[in-house]
Amino acid sequence: MTETLLEIDHLSVDYETGRGDLKALRDITFNVNKGEIVGIVGESGCGKSTLISSILRLTAPNTRFREGEIRFKGQDLLQASDRQMRDLRGADISIVFQDPMQTHNPVLTIGQQMLDIQHRSKQSKADKLAHAAKMLGAVGIPDPEARLKQYPHEFSGGMRQRIAIAMALMSEPDLLIADEPTTALDATLEVQIIERLQELQREFHCAILFISHHLGVIAELCDRVVVMYAGAVVESGEVREIFHDPKHPYTRRLIECDPGHIKERARVLPTIPGEVPDLANLPGGCIFRDRCDQAMARCATDVPPLDQLKEGHHAACWLNHEEVTT
Amino acid sequence: MLNFATRRFGLSLLILFVAVTVMFLMIRAVPGDPVQIMLGPRATPELQAQLTAALGLDQPIWKQLLIFYGNLLQGDLGTDVFSGRAVTDIVFQQLPYTLELIFASILWSATLGIGLGAYAAAHPNTLIDRIAAAISVSFVAAPAFVVALLALLVFAVHLQWFPAIGAGDGFLDRLDHLVLPAFAIGLSWVGYIARLVRASMLEVMGESHVRTARAFGIAERRVVMVYALRIAILPVVTVIGVGMGFLLSSAVFAEIVFARPGLGKLVIDSITTRNYPIVMGSVLISTALFVVSTALADLINALLDPRARTAH
Ligand SMILES: Nc1ncnc2c1ncn2[C@@H]1O[C@H](COP(=O)(O)OP(=O)(O)OP(=O)(O)O)[C@@H](O)[C@H]1O
């Protein structure tokens, strides 16, 4: 039943900058199974966008893949040829990028852009346009045929976000990656989009990698969740497990601040006192140490490994180690 | 779109009016009595008075201006002081030579400049990019009259590949006569446009919508040529439109060096002889050319960029 679709395996990614290498991702490991919805949550700057852009190799030019593999259906994407990557993009894997206001080409009509992305299809232009209109209808854009003739700036942010989702689903990908697709929307629209995503997921059976600031949305939508902090995974597991019994102080703080109700959302991710470590100059020991109220001597010297605590539940904190708790 | 065009047209008329009025006043501020210069030192006072009256120079300046605009509205720009021919005839006879020269210069320099800039941006920091940058910089630094003189010496006098002077008769002959002057005027634009396109292209290529296009596996050639270039050339259109004034002044040099007929040569000749009606007529047409080209650039931009249509 659970067939693995995407495996991120000990992935480390740096950005080369003027002040040295910024270690944006370190030793990231997790899986996405077929048809499953996995959420990624974490504060701004923790590397969520870097991670998902790495999957399609669409990162900034100063990116360096240092270590690890990204396997999709068994194939390592970091070793794939440019041609192989192009064949995957928008076919097997689709992305909805973070900022809906910048994501479409400003001088081409939505219809033209939706035509262009069907470049692999052998259908006639009229059929492709009909397909595009149908997809816009499916994400709740009224009067889709007429709106295909309009330009991006003639749509609201929420509509552009839905258009981006429609475009990503058009090819019925095996994996849909959505980078904070609801952050730009108000709460009611957010609920609508989430429900629409659930319906579409049931209809197209794609796996979804869903990134959000908002724990409530993750709780509502996802099967499993990966909690990231400062470029590393600090906890991952089933949504119910994590919300019930978080095993990392960072996750606990997140849940305390945002108890996971989709309708009462925290506008921004809750603020936890203390500073995120400098990624270009990481201290030794646990990266959460400066902000953790349960830190011990050991936390300053040794990096806690991401250990499996139960079947499918991982966390990186010394509190879970028996020598300490007893 | 229509609305935009109407407003743009109104603005053009206003600019034209202001520019022509200023020019009218300025040329009357040039020191020295024009009638004396035209007639020479030995003219009788009666003759001078006669010409002064004929040119309307005995009237107060506001009245001269009113008469000028009154005539202009009837399509009358006055008559040449020396030959008595209608100024409109003379100016419109010279206009095509200048227009073909400017058009040819823009055409070749924009095509090459955009190509060079887009190629450099698609392959940043490669050897070809660096060569293109070096060529661009040296082209930008080359003033039109120097290039014109060198081109004349090398390609016309020495190698005799192209004719040295005149504008030619018949289509192919005219084209042949266009090559060197258009080369001289366009050369600095190639470098300028290439650098502009490269910078603008690099910026656009870094924008999120380009990443989106790539994320759908759209062919890189289409991403560069359609998704990015269409946005990146917007500033080039504006620069060419506004650069019309600059092109016109380069055309003056080229017309003198290559002894080509044209507006530039006409203006210079008539200023030295204080042939007011001809000066005003040529200035009016040149200004109109400038105003029309900036308006045209705005319209082309509006056609290329849907945001510009609603933003005004
Ligand atoms: N091209 C780049 N060069 C250098 N540093 C970068 C680059 N892109 C991102 N970063 C840095 O890398 C870190 C991770 O950025 P990323 O955009 O992946 O975070 P994020 O989790 O998506 O944040 P947000 O929630 O704000 O979208 C941040 O510190 C960011 O400033």
Ligand code: SF4
């Ligand atoms: S390892 Fe130590 S510092 Fe890090 S989260 Fe656990 S208790 Fe806190």
Ligand SMILES: [Mg+2]
């Ligand atoms: Mg992000």
